Amino acid sequence: MSDRIFLSSPHMSDEGYEMEYVQEAFDTNWIAPLGENVNGFERELAGKVGSKAAAALSSGTAAIHLALRAAGVGEGDIVFCPTLTFSATANPIIYQNATPVFIDSNDETWNMCPKALEEAFQKYPDVKAVIVVHLYGLSADMDKIVELCKKHNVVLIEDAAESLGTYYKGQHTGTFGDYGIFSFNGNKIITTSGGGMLVSNNEERIAKARFWATQSKDKARHYQHSELGFNYRMSNVVAGIGRGQLKVLDQRVEKKKYIYEFYKRELGDLEGVQFMPTNEWDAPNYWLSVMTLNGKVRPLDIFEALEEENIESRPIWKPMHMQPFFEKYDFVGTDVSEKLFEKGVCLPSDTKMTDAQLGKIGEIIKELW
Numbered sequence: 001m002s003d004r005i006f007l008s009s010p011h012m013s014d015e016g017y018e019m020e021y022v023q024e025a026f027d028t029n030w031i032a033p034l035g036e037n038v039n040g041f042e043r044e045l046a047g048k049v050g051s052k053a054a055a056a057l058s059s060g061t062a063a064i065h066l067a068l069r070a071a072g073v074g075e076g077d078i079v080f081c082p083t084l085t086f087s088a089t090a091n092p093i094i095y096q097n098a099t100p101v102f103i104d105s106n107d108e109t110w111n112m113c114p115k116a117l118e119e120a121f122q123k124y125p126d127v128k129a130v131i132v133v134h135l136y137g138l139s140a141d142m143d144k145i146v147e148l149c150k151k152h153n154v155v156l157i158e159d160a161a162e163s164l165g166t167y168y169k170g171q172h173t174g175t176f177g178d179y180g181i182f183s184f185n186g187n188k189i190i191t192t193s194g195g196g197m198l199v200s201n202n203e204e205r206i207a208k209a210r211f212w213a214t215q216s217k218d219k220a221r222h223y224q225h226s227e228l229g230f231n232y233r234m235s236n237v238v239a240g241i242g243r244g245q246l247k248v249l250d251q252r253v254e255k256k257k258y259i260y261e262f263y264k265r266e267l268g269d270l271e272g273v274q275f276m277p278t279n280e281w282d283a284p285n286y287w288l289s290v291m292t293l294n295g296k297v298r299p300l301d302i303f304e305a306l307e308e309e310n311i312e313s314r315p316i317w318k319p320m321h322m323q324p325f326f327e328k329y330d331f332v333g334t335d336v337s338e339k340l341f342e343k344g345v346c347l348p349s350d351t352k353m354t355d356a357q358l359g360k361i362g363e364i365i366k367e368l369w
């Protein structure tokens, strides 16, 4: 397995930044809980994305869960959620005993379609919150989505798990809504092995999220709890990895862009191939390079040809409204996300790939034509 090429796998810095922070935690026996790396990672991440406050958590999923709690989402509430996403966006809605309504994508962004969102607002005027996702590091059409949420006075949560390093009109994704979340899971553009971050300009709500994430301990000598608690905090060792990784985020975005441009140049003119959309307002992190196929070569042909050479590739995420667990919930839209799922190929986008490996992948794919 060691020579396998992955879609996106951990890539520690050549400079060893991560180990310096982790070593410091070891040297001071400050392994857990919390500590200077956690504070530092929160400060540095918030600074990087331009948010006032951040809470370092055990996962991106935990961050979405606490964002929903901070937004006051509870039993029976409706939450709009893109259908084209990873299930971790939708699962916390269920943790809160709320009800997801899935919204279709549009072809211009592959993300939440503002027209379908507007339609959903007509159908569910009492909706409590909207979660928008920046899938594969492509930003959603934020001006329109923010405007609609403001008009309907609804809390907006941005799932920027895949879009650290992506800017919409010069502003970092994850900072347009009331809350934003990031993931540092192993396949993300930077990773801490596992972890997440909740960001907001509302410092009070972030302080509350930290409180919930450490078992909601009231100020008392004994353990006292007036609210439900969670064990969702990031450890000081993990945060050390994050601080080191943050230093190479710009390098990683540069390499991801290089990979995308390589594929587009090599494969973009093949019959039926179309690459993921990039808009004039979008400066993506190119987390994954993704294309769709409309010709005689099918996605399965590519998955099989690459797998034969021990190279990972994948379909586009299967929409939530088509998932056995979620199909009972309502869906607003047409067939855009379904078509993307049928036709899409996520190409290997690992930043450790050499030019020779990229060249080989290009050749394997081109041969199918």
Ligand SMILES: Cc1ncc(COP(=O)(O)O)c(C=O)c1O
Binding pocket: 058, 059, 060, 061, 062, 085, 086, 088, 089, 133, 159, 161, 162, 182, 183, 184, 185, 194, 195, 196
């Ligand atoms: C769009 C999206 N949302 C949420 C998550 C959840 O993040 P985590 O794995 O850190 O819980 C992920 C990735 O795993 C994701 O891709």
